[in-house]
Amino acid sequence: MLVACALSAPVMAEVYQYVDANGKTVFSDQPPPGAKAKPLNVRAYAPASAPAKAVKGSPLSDIDKKNAEISAENAKVKEQNKKVAQENCKRARDNLTSLQQNGRIRMPGSTALATDSQRTALLQQAQQDVQSWCNQ
Incomplete structure (x- = not known):
């Protein structure tokens, strides 16, 4: 002993x-x-021979439950972010196609037609949006 x-x-x-x-x-x-x-x-102190196991109702099991809840919530958020990114990609591609197919376009928020330089700037921005949202 x-x-x-x-x-x-x-x-x-x-x-x-x-x-x-x-x-x-x-x-x-x-x-x-x-x-x-x-x-x-x-x-x-000498290390424990085996890690402590969670006992039902113990603080450790409560922490494990909370971690599982957080992980599940993070997975939902990640999935929602993926859907939003796909929608934004589709909108960006549609916008780019519209700008490429129409010779003259109206400036956003105005009734005035875009000049050639403004149209070029809008096309460049639309291409950047497609790259940003679709190449993730």
Whole structure:
């Protein structure tokens, strides 16, 4: 019984604390040469032989449930984002096709016809929109 207690007791480990040349606090198992290091007493416990299992009603199982809910919600959001991206891609392609097929077009929000330079700018923007939404 005494041997079992001795084996399960924490092990003392030597750890040194010092400030490096950059002014950062460093912890190490060996003192640095030529620097002031403060020895610290640290107890290291042996790792558990098996990970803890969730018990029904325990905080761990509640966390697992919450994580599962969050994962399911994230999957729904990802699917919705995919649908929106597909719709935006279709709209961008339709807009580009419309601009390419019509010789003269009206400026958005106006009754005035677009000049050649404005039409070129609208075509370039429509091509960028197709690339942005369809090449994801």
